[in-house]
Amino acid sequence: MNSVVRDVTEFASTQNSTSSLAGLQGVVESLQAISYWKVFFTVVCVGLVWDQISYQIKKGSIAGPKYKMWPVIGPFLESLDPKFEEYKAKWDSGPLSCVSIFHKFVVIASTRDLARKILQSSKYVKPCVVDVAVKILRPSNWVFLDGKAHLDYRKSLNGLFTKNALAQYLESQEKVMDKYIEKFIDFSADNDYKPQVFFHEMREIMCALSLKAFCGDYITEDQIRKVADDYYLVTAALELVNFPIILPFTKTWYGRRTADMTMKIFEKCAQMAKDHIAQGGKPVCVMDAWCQLMHDAKNKDDENSRLYHREFSNKEISEAVFTFLFASQDASSSLACWLFQIVADRPDVMDKIRTEQLQVRNNDPSKPLSLDLIDEMKYTYMAVKEALRYRPPVLMVPYKVKESFPVTANYTAPKGAMLIPTLYPALQDPEAYENPNEYIPERWVEGSPANEAKKNWLVFGSGPHVCLGQTYVMMTFTALIGKFAMYTNWEHEVTPLSEKIKVFATIFPQDDLLLSFKRRDPLTGAVKA
Template sequence: MIFSVSVSVLASLTPYILVTSLLLFFLLEQISYLRKKGNIPGPHLVLPIIGNAISVIRDPTSFWYKQSDMAGISPGLSANYLVGKFIVYIRDTELSHQIFTNVRPDAFHFVGHPFGKKLFGDHNFIYMFGDDHKSVRRQIAPNFTHKALSTYSALMQVNILRHLRLWEETLPGPVSLRNLVRDLNLETSQTVFVGPYLDKEARDRFRTDYNIFNVGTMTLPIDLPGFAFYEARLAVKRLASILADCAGKSKARMAAGEEPTCLIDFWMQPIVAEIESGNPPPPHSRDEEIGGFLFDFLFAAQDASTSSLLWAVAMLDSEPAVLRKVREEVGRIWPPESNTLITVDQLAEMKYTVSVAREVVRFRPPASMVPHVAAVDFPLTKSYTVPKGTIIFPSVFDSSFQGFTEPDRFDPDRFSETRKEDQVYKRNFLAFGWGPHQCVGQRYALNQLVLFIAMFSTLLEFKRLPSDGCNEIIYCPTISPKDGCTGFLSRRVAAYPDISLN
């Protein structure tokens, strides 16, 4: 009798116990957030568990603008809470340098995405430190020699010409360039990285999986079947497997004494030579590891380049004087009727066009923030210590508008030989990172951007459809013009360069 009464009482009290437990959990979560936030700016109250994640997904642009405004000029940092993660946004350039220069096991870890380890796996290049990281960087050094960059330049141009022709000849009426540029970049990455090792079926699978991955990067990190994040994680595994297979094929081809024709060949050639000389394989040179590294590079190259190419078109359309100077310079160095590709030496001669490319990257840095995680409690300022486990967002975008002369104005001449603002304000030009994890492929990325600007502006006319806020920033996942650069394309020259596009 006593037992049955106790059970009855307990059953009646269960809802109250659950509610009380939840309230206690939410209270402790709020106290934890406020304790971590300390004296830096940020919201005083946050929603339980999800924090301000809904605001990020609905409108990431305004969310990060508000976060930057909260950071102000001083103290230059602000706090928030997203899906169980305490975050710190950094606006001040010197504070960002502290993050970039202290990427090591006992300070900050680069993650590439707030939930990158779940998405990419634990063992990718972006999570390496010390000797392991240096070893892989030494391995990939041959990928960016003058010979290698010349090879990539030719591959890029043939692909750009093919796509420009398709755009102009087969797309009637106004077009949005966003998806067209994304497809161009994906094909360029495939061709330059692993070109001869992907058949049409593999390329189609690659495109499908990469689009699944892209969608997953912009959703809540719910790692359960049926959710976009889960599907993106599986897509990454499939993509890395395809790239690992390409690494194996490249090793066999290099072992047969063939000349390198793409990036993976330049990478595998010295590895194969090391093995054939009787030495053990270098660390981190298994096909599966190479596949994971290649996906990291593809991710870094693909969406960043899509962003930069779109902003280049947007700025050339907005700045007729800049467009005219680009056309004059390119026409002197590479007239289309020459029926030749632009050489790497000619590319270096296009100084103004190179300045335009660098200004595009400064004015609209594609990876506007570079997430890191604090591995320890780190004293970032005299009055604030970043708690262990904090996701930190150094803002490359904010740094790009600090120091430079009239930073809100698109002005390629700031990178001229006379002004040299890229040297004067070098510490503020963080689009390619800084320190031990600085982007290894920045010359590759700039070359592609310069080639695209030169060819697009020379071969095509682009008349943009005017719309309110067309140059406002949206995230997808890198930054893009709001209208996707929508307008009319037409041929500007009598004939395209007579170069085989097969």
């Protein structure tokens, strides 16, 4: 402060006019009276007032706290431990509501039509990723592309998840299913068949199924176990706000270490897949299918083939395959937990699945899985689809506003805001689904209102970023629950927390799913301890 005063005094001394001298002297005296503390508090006060004013301007007429109750940070502390009930209260507060955390202004859209509109408005929005996701997935990753660049890249990946491509992965996936049927029975036997937490087992089987589908036999059993054991470190690292640099031994450090380790494994698998296809091998996993598409495209010049004219490097393949694991692991584990719980709690549904599984196999339970066989499992498919509606794994999909977006006639979301279309309320909307709180697989029979209104089906999102793995999910889970229903008898211990929802990236039963599996004869139904 003294140097400013000195400068002003020197400046004043060079002026001749007495009146201006007197004025400047006044300024000098005022400045001398100001302490650093006063300046500091003034800046803080102006900042706080501006924080509130800027919140009011962005909020406009939509629902949301009248003021930022916690200046600057907003409800940051709540966001570290999200509660389903708090989310629900927010959705119920209005079709559009808002909250402000630090400098981030967040708008939540909680009706079907608004959610769909946002998901399909790629002119105004792009997927919003937490800062740490860029560090974990690496900035060069395709998932961070936007607009045409994203569309073009996405086209080259679509071919890996068509029904015909997925049919090629079924053989190795069935082996994993058989193995885990034994594993779950052994695990239960070790606990005298008393129900125990299966949350971790469900995450493990999902990871093993995905890794087999993505990497086939190029990935070893030990590597699968290592990735399955460590993957939760990646989920745990994905907090909304993180320290800007990754410090050793923090959650983000462990998350990135796991991601790097997994991508290294994938790079080696990618080379093995290239070698296998170059030697004329048949594709049995996603990596093979990718190499086959590149191989087949060499001598063709149609639009589709041109997508594969360049050589995708092992690193690029490994990064893309990691995004498949990243996108699938939490959502699939959530579906697995709810599906096993729901079916166990409803013996009528279990019976129908079992009857159908034998019927489609002409009473030969050992008939291997195939695309045609799964296509015939109509009831089992509906049971999976209804579980996804009843307990949609992904509650919300955060997007970022690229340019001011007139979401409704009365509200324009400001550029830079986070805009979150919510899927849960859309899938529980009584106008779209009669008795939405009830689990009714039959609501999906062909020709029914729910099944006909395809645009309401937002479980996998909508628009250019719609889930790449949705057909994979439906096929894999239909096959999986069908096989478990035939070969095992599982019991679920219902607790007061079973139907309550816990949020851990996706959603899970709050009691972590207490199950016990016994071996079952698929033909006689006899249960063996």
